[in-house]
Amino acid sequence: MEVDTESTKRQIEDLQEQLHRQEKMASLGLLSAGIAHEIQNPLNFVINFSKMSIKLLEDMKDILEDCSDKLGEDDAADLQDISADLQENLSKILEHGERAISIIRGILLVSRGKENEFLPTDICKLVKEYVWLSYHAMRANQKNFNISIHETYEEGLPPIMVIPQDLSRAVLNVMNNACYAVWKKSQTAEAAYQPEVNISVKTADGNVIISIADNGEGMTDEVKQRLYENFFTTKPVGQGTGLGMAITRDIIEDKHQGHLTFESEEGKGTTFVFTIPIKK
């Protein structure tokens, strides 16, 4: 009897541990979030050390220039070539490290929270958070580029039932596109051009209406027609996957039973509007 109780106890413990392990494994979202989080740290090392090395290399180039008279002409030229190559390699490491970090951030964003769960959400706060996240991401890449963001949020909006992780992804996608569109236009526009994005959140007729308007490059008729196609992008290779708007439409129209509409004029700008019915 004594032995039996002992072995049953052990069996229960084993099962409990198994259950515990399965619970841990069950949520792929949580798992990938964990991995993503773990990868972030070594990637930060890659990024920081390559930045530091770029800086050191610049110092070294200065020193080389100062003592170029002490070197033979060939040696000086060789050293210059090598340091140029090193600089290029380091920039590549930095660029791709940063790209990897942004992919990881995407995974973290998607896997945060339970999937497809409608939760009472402060929409204004959510929109604000992701608008500025997108802005800071853009600023991290284009240090000497700036845009003005104007925000209008309806006051006293009660929490609204949405899938926050999806809605934030949609806001981020559209805001990223808006930032890109104004940046793109600034590359060719006259000096007086003021890049601008207008954000508004309000309610009307039982809907919450989120609008993101940019005064960027706008869309041609072809782009307007193909906007929601999977993998349709006009961005250079490596910069866009062409999935942002397809995912956004899925989030707004299929998951939230809302409407996604846009108006765009080539050279003038684009406005995207999410109209989401407020669930009782």
Ligand SMILES: Nc1ncnc2c1ncn2[C@@H]1O[C@H](COP(=O)(O)OP(=O)(O)OP(=O)(O)O)[C@@H](O)[C@H]1O
């Ligand atoms: N605000 C905008 N202004 C101008 N063009 C836009 C705007 N938003 C989208 N587009 C056009 O639609 C295309 C598809 O957008 P989408 O977000 O689906 O993909 P992407 O931005 O190219 O890549 P990613 O998958 O990284 O978002 C863009 O490449 C761009 O040509």
Ligand SMILES: [Mg+2]
């Ligand atoms: Mg996009």
